Amino acid sequence: MTSAYDIAIIGGGPVGSALALALHESKLKVCVLEARPANSASQDARALALSYGSRLLLNRLGVWDALHDVSPIRTIHISQKQSFGRAVLRAEELNVPELGYVLPYPALQGALTEELQHSNVVSIYGASVTQLSNSDDHAAINYQQDGAEHIIHARLAVVADGGKLLAQQYPPEVRDYGQSALITHITCSAPQSETAFERFTPQGPLALLPFKTGYELVWTASHQAAQNMLTWDDMKFLRELQQHFGDRVGEFLTVGKRTAFPLGLRRAPQQTPMPHTVLLGNAAQTLHPVAGQGFNMGLRDAWELAQVILDIAPESLGREEMLAKYCNQRRTDREAGIRFTDGLVRLFSNDLPLVSAGRAAALTALDCLPFAKKFVAKRMMFGSNG
């Protein structure tokens, strides 16, 4: 069976759903194809740090007020293990109410999905897309649902599947950092309210993101070390964490279920690899979670693509000039975000003495120079277009 849409979004994750919501008041016929079954909550264990800029965008999408499981970040403490250099970013110094927010991925996903159900966007669940091809005037999307094959034609196909569908056809540039992130929830004896910690160590960055009465931990280490950490009993895990992080939040008391994610940079050479097609969010660029930029950048991708679509003449949808306009608009922010996270990981993940001393000096300078602080914080909150 073949159906026709103006826009088909492949992947109803947080970025694909955000795009669908940004378009829902247009007259365009939009559908979202999502592999997860209907009414199934996402099981993803990660927590997301949202920037203040993302809050503003989610507010415009009508989703922010529906998010209840959210803890604010008003201070970010950045340090380097075995060094005196450190920098502290404070919301009040930067004239924003909060620097960011922490919430579980499923909470964000649930709120976006719920809002979509009240829109005129057609959501097709249990729909696993198997192929994307194109002709002169449309993209053709094959998907399987309940064992049956279906085809959709759309003037614009937006690939927001996290990056698998077109990876073989259009291989991304990959940088393997040799690191995994171990994530879990921890509690401690002296939590510092609304303060996030980013601590750079030679094994990779470690982040404590304030959530409810404890912290969401993102502990980066080599793949093998992360696998070992999964096998430690809780006592050993808490002891090792204490040694690695120090006692800034007192004694670590409890640890929740642990999950490991392999990390790397994957960058699609082109955001519009074929006619009538745009890659969005992780499908366009998958970043290291240091500084929590991935979803924040994906949300800006979604918002700006929606603005381009709403601005152009209807007959230009999916055409070369529209795709070029979107790429041009996103180029600076995308490249700057990739360079920023990649640079942080590479600069901080080693223990060369001279480099370490330089990093300590850089952190101290960041702490002392208000314009440098504002520049970094603005980049983290709004991207390079902010």
Ligand SMILES: Cc1cc2nc3c(=O)[nH]c(=O)nc-3n(C[C@H](O)[C@H](O)[C@H](O)COP(=O)(O)OP(=O)(O)OC[C@H]3O[C@@H](n4cnc5c(N)ncnc54)[C@H](O)[C@@H]3O)c2cc1C
């Ligand atoms: C450990 C870790 C911590 C992170 N922390 C942060 C953070 O603090 N802040 C931040 O901004 N970012 C963070 N990120 C990055 C963030 O999780 C991603 O950038 C974000 O999830 C990307 O969203 P997406 O919608 O593009 O892709 P995804 O979240 O991967 O969603 C893709 C969707 O597509 C669906 N799908 C896949 N294949 C198909 C198919 N063939 N057919 C139909 N549907 C399909 C999937 O079911 C899924 O729903 C972190 C990442 C990791 C690994």
